[in-house]
Amino acid sequence: MNRFSSITMGMKDALPIVLGIVPIGLAYGLLGQQAGLSFWVVLGLSLFVFAGASQFIAISMFLGGAEPVLIVGTTFIVNFRHLLMSAAIAPRLKSWTVRQRLMMGSMLTDESFAVHSARFARNDVNPAAAITLNIIIYLVWAAAGVAGFHLGPLIARPEAWGLDFALPAMFIGLLLPICTNRPAAIAAVCGGATSALFHLLGLGRWGVFIGALVGATVGVAIKQETKDEETHLG
Amino acid sequence: MDKTWWFIIGGMTVVTLLPRLTPILLLSDRRLPPVIQRWLSLIAPAILSALLLPELFFVRDATPVVPLLASVPTFLVAWWTKSLFKTVVVGIAAVALLRLIGGL
Structure with a gap:
């Protein structure tokens, strides 16, 4: 595949994510403006932190009078799940240069991880397509925040258009194709159930991280057991 | 207020980059x-x-x-x-x- 068609593919893959993050970015910019933050702080959070949920949480904690250290600590907890995503992607980047790995890691998000995993599962490890997608998401996220800051009050509620369901729908569309074998399906069921349980217990911030640990571990154990059975029967 | 915010942004940048980058940089070349x-x-x-x-x-x-x-x-x-x-x-x-x- 040549460079041009790789970049085109990255742009095509970015489309469902763009659809989902634009309304969230607009809402983020509006929140920042209404919270009395300066334009540069609103943009700076998007450019340096680049983590949707944490940006919302930081602004609402700040409004609640939280200490800066507490805001940074919460961000660490909320974003700790990226440790697992980064580790899961790492074995696929053997042929990549250090610069390409930096571009992948520093711009890693839940949404891009979902798309990258789906592509890696098809043994497509093309760096140009993956990095193009990362850069598009990065720029669109920053631009949507800026637009929300300036135009926020003029924008009608995105919920009325169902756009708030774009990201959950995308996760459904990316999750099903990678659940084709039994361990993966079991990992998904256990991961989802654990995360839901943590939300019920009011520990939602840890749900995704612990859910992933539990899901993957149960999945590996099941696979091991199936193998033992086969050996035993054989 | 902006000064406090840039301190917060600095801290948030470090704690979001660490989990994103460390595994990729440490594990990619390892068997x-x-x-x-x-x-x-x-x-x-x-x-x-x-x-x-x-x-x-x-x-x-x-x-x-x-x-x-x-x-x-x-x-x-x-x-x-x-x-x-x-x-x-x-x-x-x-x-x-x-x-x-x-x-x-």
């Missing part, structure tokens, strides 16, 4: 034991499901059942067509339609 490789390959289904399920069941807005109901046609389209684009379009349309019917 991992097969069990760890299998475990890492199951992180994607486990974590995507962990992100998705709370979104479907615990919604803060005025229409708590809408995402759950809309997920049914979305799952079906994802299953049958295997097209990400169609899945997202059907999901969005289902939510918009349900809210229209519900008058929300």
Whole structure:
């Protein structure tokens, strides 16, 4: 595949994510403006932190009078799940240069991880397509925040258009194709159930991280057991 | 106020970059034991499901059942067509339609 068609593919893959993050970015910019933050702080959070949920949480904690250290600590907890995503992607980047790995890691998000995993599962490890997608998401996220800051009050509620369901729908569309074998399906069921349980217990911030640990571990154990059975029967 | 915010942004930048970059930079060139490789390959289904399920069941807005109901046609389209684009379009349309019917 040549460079041009790789970049085109990255742009095509970015489309469902763009659809989902634009309304969230607009809402983020509006929140920042209404919270009395300066334009540069609103943009700076998007450019340096680049983590949707944490940006919302930081602004609402700040409004609640939280200490800066507490805001940074919460961000660490909320974003700790990226440790697992980064580790899961790492074995696929053997042929990549250090610069390409930096571009992948520093711009890693839940949404891009979902798309990258789906592509890696098809043994497509093309760096140009993956990095193009990362850069598009990065720029669109920053631009949507800026637009929300300036135009926020003029924008009608995105919920009325169902756009708030774009990201959950995308996760459904990316999750099903990678659940084709039994361990993966079991990992998904256990991961989802654990995360839901943590939300019920009011520990939602840890749900995704612990859910992933539990899901993957149960999945590996099941696979091991199936193998033992086969050996035993054989 | 801006000075406090740039301190916060600096801290947030460090704590978001560390978990994103460290595993990729440390593990990409290493040969991992097969069990760890299998475990890492199951992180994607486990974590995507962990992100998705709370979104479907615990919604803060005025229409708590809408995402759950809309997920049914979305799952079906994802299953049958295997097209990400169609899945997202059907999901969005289902939510918009349900809210229209519900008058929300």
